[in-house]
Amino acid sequence: MKVVLRNPRREVEVAGNRRVKDVLRELAILPETVLVIRGDDLVTADQVVADTDVIELRPVMSGGRA
Amino acid sequence: MKCRKCGGAAALELRRHNAAFCAPDFIEFFRNQVREAIRRHRMLTRDEPVLVAVSGGKDSLALWDVLAEDGYRTTGLYLDLGIFDYSVESRAKCEAFAAARGLPLVVRRVADEVGAPVPVIKQVTRRPPCSGCGLSKRYLMNRAALEEGIPVVATGHNLDDEAATLFGSVLHWQTESLARQSPALASSHPKLVRKVKPLYRLSERETAAYAFLRRIDYIVEECPFAVGATSIAHKEALNRLEDASPGAKHNFLFGFLDKARPAFERAEEVDLRECARCGQVTTGTLCAFCKLADQVKRAG
């Protein structure tokens, strides 16, 4: 399956047919730091993503504010 | 995972609340948290206008959306920092947001007010960009509100921003910042407007989810100067704590606000005067903003 990462925008291929939680662990991303987006929807960490899915992991951190 | 409210399929899990929500129920949860913040700290009333400082990012546009939807008399304030493509794009997001909803937006350019945009200020002062930028933003927000006749400025600071600021202040025991850190600051001088942070109860993941689910077109890219800012390092450290123990950030911030802040507040008594040049409030003769503008002028 395809995973879209942001800042900068890039794509990686990982194995699908498993829970979002496991994909995040493989990529060493803390669940608290991203939104998991599939199409127009948000996906929770316990949901299974298919091998044919495309998900975006959008970082939620903002800042640098003084 | 099931929605806590309706039992339907959940869109978002909130570990620190031990709950999950579907999209419509999450939006309602989010708005209720904002309402609770406003009520608890008497932040706003519907009888007076409020200036919402917007950056084009998820937090400030989510805030503007909630306040406008809830019937507050909002005007947006966009400060154009002159930071390359980032400023061009973020300004366009704010203008599109305001236009689509028929809301008023005030735009001020830092380059007009200080004499140079943030990247040049950074070079002239040889200080981190966020220092001149933050100083200019705080000054210009207050002055714009006074000039527009608006008694209160609302900013999009979220729970993570506040926890990271608190963490930084505690690491260095900056007692002045600890005394000042609050979801709502009353006006302590006729030329200082009130400042409120109605999103302080919501994490940045929650504000991102709200913006996404409300289909708000916000700028996902960060300011190029944010990379390496210490506040980001603090947020990362806190996120690791949060991962190990959900609710850690919340407890850290709320514990401070409830139990520790009053002690620091009493210790800090400052003498406020008006700047000899611009008339805005300062503790010295010339305010920090006028000094910065002088420095830019000398370098030019």
Ligand code: SF4
């Ligand atoms: S990251 Fe720093 S320079 Fe960029 S907008 Fe925020 S405060 Fe200003």
Ligand SMILES: [Zn+2]
């Ligand atoms: Zn529901």
Ligand SMILES: [Zn+2]
């Ligand atoms: Zn001044």
